Amino acid sequence: xxxxxxxxxxxxxxxxxxxxxxxxxxxxGVPADFLQQCAVIVVAFGYVLGGxxxxxxxxxxxxxxxxxxxxxxxxxxxxxxxxxxxMLDGRRWQEPGTASMFLYNQMYSPMQGTMFSLLAxxxxxxxxxxxxxxxxxxxxxxxxxxxxxxxxxxVGDALTSWLPESIRMSAFQEWIMNVPQxxxxxxxLMGAAMGVMATGLRVILGIERSYLGGGD
Amino acid sequence: xxxxxxxxxxxxxLFLIVGLLVLGPLLRPLGLPLGSSKPVKMFHDAxxxxxxxxxxxxxxxxxxxxxxxxVPMTRTAFRQLMEKRCRVVITCLWPGGPSLVDQTxxxxxxxxxxxxxxxxxxxxxxxxxxxxxxxxxxxxxxKGIANAFPQDQRGNSTASLPLMRxxxxxxxxxxxxxxSSGYPGTKEWVQQVNSRFHLPMVSGCTAVSAPEYYPYxxxxxxxxxxxxxxxxxxxxxxxxxKGAATKGMDAxxxxxxxxxxxxxxxxxxxxxxxxxxx
Amino acid sequence: xxxxxxxxxxxxxxxxxxxxxxxGGAVSAQPGESAPPAPAPPSGLVYxxxxxxxxxxxxxxxxxxxxxxxxLGRVTGYVLERxxxxxxxxxxxxxxxxxxxxxxxQGVDRNTPYFYRVAAxxxxxxxxxxxxxxxxxxxxxxxxxxxxxxxxFVVVFFLLVLYFMSLAQTGRKPFMRRLAGIDAxxxxxxxxxxxxxxxxxxxxxxxxxxxQTVAALVILESVARLTAKYETPIRVPVAYPIPFTIAQxxxxxxxxxxxxxxxxxxxxxxxxxxxxFAYVAKLSGIxxxxxxxxxxxxxxxxxxxxxxxxxxxxxxxxxxxxxxxVHQLPFFVVACDYTLIGEELYAASAYLxxxxxxxxxxxxxxxxxxxLILLILTGCVLETMGITGLTQWMETQ
Numbered sequence: 001x002x003x004x005x006x007x008x009x010x011x012x013x014x015x016x017x018x019x020x021x022x023x024x025x026x027x028x029g030v031p032a033d034f035l036q037q038c039a040v041i042v043v044a045f046g047y048v049l050g051g052x053x054x055x056x057x058x059x060x061x062x063x064x065x066x067x068x069x070x071x072x073x074x075x076x077x078x079x080x081x082x083x084x085x086x087m088l089d090g091r092r093w094q095e096p097g098t099a100s101m102f103l104y105n106q107m108y109s110p111m112q113g114t115m116f117s118l119l120a121x122x123x124x125x126x127x128x129x130x131x132x133x134x135x136x137x138x139x140x141x142x143x144x145x146x147x148x149x150x151x152x153x154x155v156g157d158a159l160t161s162w163l164p165e166s167i168r169m170s171a172f173q174e175w176i177m178n179v180p181q182x183x184x185x186x187x188x189l190m191g192a193a194m195g196v197m198a199t200g201l202r203v204i205l206g207i208e209r210s211y212l213g214g215g216d
Numbered sequence: 217x218x219x220x221x222x223x224x225x226x227x228x229x230l231f232l233i234v235g236l237l238v239l240g241p242l243l244r245p246l247g248l249p250l251g252s253s254k255p256v257k258m259f260h261d262a263x264x265x266x267x268x269x270x271x272x273x274x275x276x277x278x279x280x281x282x283x284x285x286x287v288p289m290t291r292t293a294f295r296q297l298m299e300k301r302c303r304v305v306i307t308c309l310w311p312g313g314p315s316l317v318d319q320t321x322x323x324x325x326x327x328x329x330x331x332x333x334x335x336x337x338x339x340x341x342x343x344x345x346x347x348x349x350x351x352x353x354x355x356x357x358x359k360g361i362a363n364a365f366p367q368d369q370r371g372n373s374t375a376s377l378p379l380m381r382x383x384x385x386x387x388x389x390x391x392x393x394x395x396s397s398g399y400p401g402t403k404e405w406v407q408q409v410n411s412r413f414h415l416p417m418v419s420g421c422t423a424v425s426a427p428e429y430y431p432y433x434x435x436x437x438x439x440x441x442x443x444x445x446x447x448x449x450x451x452x453x454x455x456x457x458k459g460a461a462t463k464g465m466d467a468x469x470x471x472x473x474x475x476x477x478x479x480x481x482x483x484x485x486x487x488x489x490x491x492x493x494x
Numbered sequence: 495x496x497x498x499x500x501x502x503x504x505x506x507x508x509x510x511x512x513x514x515x516x517x518g519g520a521v522s523a524q525p526g527e528s529a530p531p532a533p534a535p536p537s538g539l540v541y542x543x544x545x546x547x548x549x550x551x552x553x554x555x556x557x558x559x560x561x562x563x564x565x566l567g568r569v570t571g572y573v574l575e576r577x578x579x580x581x582x583x584x585x586x587x588x589x590x591x592x593x594x595x596x597x598x599x600q601g602v603d604r605n606t607p608y609f610y611r612v613a614a615x616x617x618x619x620x621x622x623x624x625x626x627x628x629x630x631x632x633x634x635x636x637x638x639x640x641x642x643x644x645x646x647f648v649v650v651f652f653l654l655v656l657y658f659m660s661l662a663q664t665g666r667k668p669f670m671r672r673l674a675g676i677d678a679x680x681x682x683x684x685x686x687x688x689x690x691x692x693x694x695x696x697x698x699x700x701x702x703x704x705x706q707t708v709a710a711l712v713i714l715e716s717v718a719r720l721t722a723k724y725e726t727p728i729r730v731p732v733a734y735p736i737p738f739t740i741a742q743x744x745x746x747x748x749x750x751x752x753x754x755x756x757x758x759x760x761x762x763x764x765x766x767x768x769x770x771f772a773y774v775a776k777l778s779g780i781x782x783x784x785x786x787x788x789x790x791x792x793x794x795x796x797x798x799x800x801x802x803x804x805x806x807x808x809x810x811x812x813x814x815x816x817x818x819x820v821h822q823l824p825f826f827v828v829a830c831d832y833t834l835i836g837e838e839l840y841a842a843s844a845y846l847x848x849x850x851x852x853x854x855x856x857x858x859x860x861x862x863x864x865x866l867i868l869l870i871l872t873g874c875v876l877e878t879m880g881i882t883g884l885t886q887w888m889e890t891q
Contacts, residue, residue: 040349050735115771195840
């Protein structure tokens with residue numbers, strides 16, 4: 001039953017949720033709503049599980065003095081301090097002047113922005129290295145990249161201001177975004193949607209069961 | 217000029233140049249002219265077309281990572297709605313976002329109060345805050361907004377707020393203004409809300425996500441689209457404002473121009489190497 | 495008609511108060527001014543059950559007041575009321591702007607009769623319609639007929655899967671073209687083995703409700719089997735708790751299926767953080783400190799894709815990526831050695847296992863794609879000829 005019960009539950013609940021998409025009747029709709037609310041609760045509880053695991057793994061790493069144990073120590077201290085501060089601030093945590101808002105505004109927010117801004121630097125190094133025109137397709141890729149990048153900012157139109165508006169850089173950029181890019185995106189999206197359907201069906205029908213563990 | 221030596225260029229030189237090109241215009245703006253693209257005009261016109269005084273749902277699904285791109289959009293859109301005397305219900309589906317969203321909205325509200333607008337929280341705008349569950353929350357809101365958000369971001373009971381007495385479900389809203397930087401975001405709102413409940417929708421998103429939403433714009437599921445900081449700057453220009461996005465466009469322009477140069481330089485290096493080999 | 499007037503007159507005063515409390519904007523005349531006349535009533539109120547729903551909605555429409563014309567200003571709006579009987583008691587459903595002629599009441603209980611009436615109000619006062627309408631009953635449907643097209647595709651796909659599965663069971667293995675990215679996975683693991691360094695497997699940054707994460711975790715089992723076979727360590731940092739527990743099972747299963755259960759290291763799978771950039775920071779740290787020789791990025795990625803791929807490139811590792819997030823594909827294409835695009839990610843698990851039942855799902859998806867292409871072409875031709883039936887059938891609600 002260790003494998004059969006999860007398979008049965010997956011099949012029944014999966015097929016039921018598919019049914020709820022087509023059947024608006026309350027006999028199907030009400031249980032489907034309930035299951036969706038359960039999903040919300042499970043997701044929220046998952047954070048508790050994850051936090052406990054993070055603590056356990058990192059404390060073990062510190063105890064065993066693994067090579068990067070100082071980073072683990074910083075992580076554990078940060079985790080504990082943030083949780084304690086949050087609990088002490090309670091419902092007031094978003095009021096100006098609280099320690100939680102200090103952490104949010106002076107640490108969390110700038111760190112997020114810093115990591116995101118690394119993309120600007122990395123795209124420069126990737127652009128220098130990767131857009132080498134070795135084939136016709138690579139040439140089209142490089143040309144499209146140049147036109148879209150310059151067309152999205154005022155520099156593109158400034159460089160082509162001597163041309164009629166309909167053939168300036170921004171107009172070409174709009175055409176690339178609206179026509180070939182859109183067509184390719186739609187095709188990939190449709191293919192991916194079918195992939196989702198195929199994978200979902202495999203899991204629901206129990207054809208794919210490796211997630212249960214313990215061998216085939 | 218032999219550029220083949222650039223092949224071995226330490227990428228940190230590229231990082232330094234990008235850093236200087238971005239920092240320079242932020243300190244000394246160049247004032248490059250801004251255009252306005254069709255998706256941005258559509259966004260502006262769609263919001264302008266909302267009847268004055270209507271109730272609008274504004275879902276700000278982002279966190280501080282994408283702040284430079286999405287916060288200016290939020291500010292400008294919220295201001296446009298407030299000037300039309302629309303009443304705005306704000307939600308956030310990202311756990312790291314509610315504080316930033318609340319700060320942004322309140323900052324705009326305070327600026328408008330200083331200009332003489334009579335804006336009252338609870339009557340003119342309500343921030344319902346964050347709820348875990350991604351698409352499940354969107355579907356739950358369709359059964360009743362107050363059911364999904366029994367309390368607002370500031371701890372008030374939703375039912376006690378004057379604005380929320382006129383809000384039942386999606387049918388109470390004239391439009392959904394979604395500002396998002398990933399998942400859950402515009403695509404999920406289109407799939408779960410626009411297609412099921414036929415709520416008209418406009419979207420503001422990060423530049424990297426914008427291409428994915430062009431099909432929705434073409435099919436009419438989105439009435440307008442702001443893409444990245446460029447879209448936010450064009451929107452500010454249409455509104456006659458000079459916000460953070462406009463100030464950042466000079467820096468973005470130079471960065472884009474430099475990256476274009478990197479592509480060209482990389483190819484010149486390759487051609488010279490090939491020429492040297494043959 | 496007369497009966498209705500008598501029945502309606504009595505609660506009129508109450509109605510006026512109700513309308514005023516709705517902020518209807520009815521304003522009494524200033525002293526010394528003659529009061530503007532109340533607007534003419536709306537008429538023709540009809541109701542209909544909204545189809546394809548759970549019985550919680552009734553659609554109403556009416557003819558607007560003859561005084562409701564642009565610029566006249568005699569009608570400010572309409573008040574729609576609902577009651578359980580023709581004589582009330584009435585509750586206000588909504589106040590609607592001038593020129594409104596229809597409304598869908600989504601707050602009704604199913605299979606319950608309701609009566610409706612609509613009033614026009616303006617500066618001169620409020621005027622009820624001459625008649626109310628009812629009994630309007632919201633009836634629930636057993637099938638949302640607007641989704642018939644989706645059901646058709648699902649059934650066709652299901653039948654195709656069954657057909658190809660039955661073919662597979664007769665021993666006929668379906669043809670699959672080579673996918674360079676999937677072949678490269680084994681090459682990458684082999685390289686890591688030669689260099690004596692671990693393999694880093696990243697199953698995306700979304701939770702288990704995202705199908706790409708499910709596909710990535712399924713591929714993980716095949717990858718773990720290979721790493722067990724080659725005795726190469728594997729590191730799997732996971733962003734969310736539920737995929738974390740499943741990833742542990744997948745890696746354990748891989749080692750078991752490779753006949754090396756004793757080599758399984760439970761610490762090879764670790765939970766990091768659902769925070770996007772915290773997760774990236776951890777992965778970047780692993781890449782730069784532990785120097786895995788092979789990076790396999792499979793699943794759903796967002797802005798961190800380029801950060802991961804560029805950092806990985808700088809360490810000299812061989813990188814294979816696969817995602818259905820089209821906005822991240824360009825970054826993986828430029829920075830990784832091999833990239834699986836879109837549905838190739840979902841095909842990978844079937845491809846790696848080679849199991850006929852899984853491959854039959856791929857063949858069914860391929861056939862469905864052919865049908866979709868034919869449908870698109872047919873639709874384009876029909877729309878060009880002005881025949882919209884097919885497009886309308888495909889629209890869902």
